[in-house]
Amino acid sequence: MEKKIILEETQDTPKIILDKENGLFEISGRSLPENAIKFFAPILNWMEDYLKSPNQVTIFEFKLDYFNSASIKSIYEIIKVLEKISKNNFQVNIIWYYVNDDELIKNRGLEIKEMLDVPFDLKLY
Secondary structure (H helix, E strand, O other): OOOEEEEOOOOOOOEEEEEOOOOEEEEEEEEOOOOHHHHHHHHHHHHHHHHHOOOOEEEEEEEEEEEOHHHHHHHHHHHHHHHHHHHOOOEEEEEEEEOOOOHHHHHHHHHHHHHOOOOEEEEEO
16 A cells, blocks of 8 residues: 555646655645546555554544535545445544535535535535
8 A cells, every 4th residue: 555645736627635654635726627537547546555453542634625526526536435434443533624604515515414424524624
């Protein structure tokens, strides 16, 4: 398993931190890559590897300002992997941040929370 993935934010892609050793898991910024499936493929592959040997506690933070519909599908797939980890008796907590007036981000977080059975907190930032 690749130890970690750290991608800096660009104009069209989010910052990604997947660092098992330090327990840092974050997707933040804007997500509108030209090809979301291609962009998120290595991240999903890393998550599938992480599923085989996760940390006892995984706190995954989503701090997205904007995302397109293709990105949210990939984000949902990442959260489905986190749900599997949780069902294997590991502690998982998803923190979905949204800014005060951003109903779209907040509501999308609420929708995901309803669809999956995994600890999921919405937090204002």
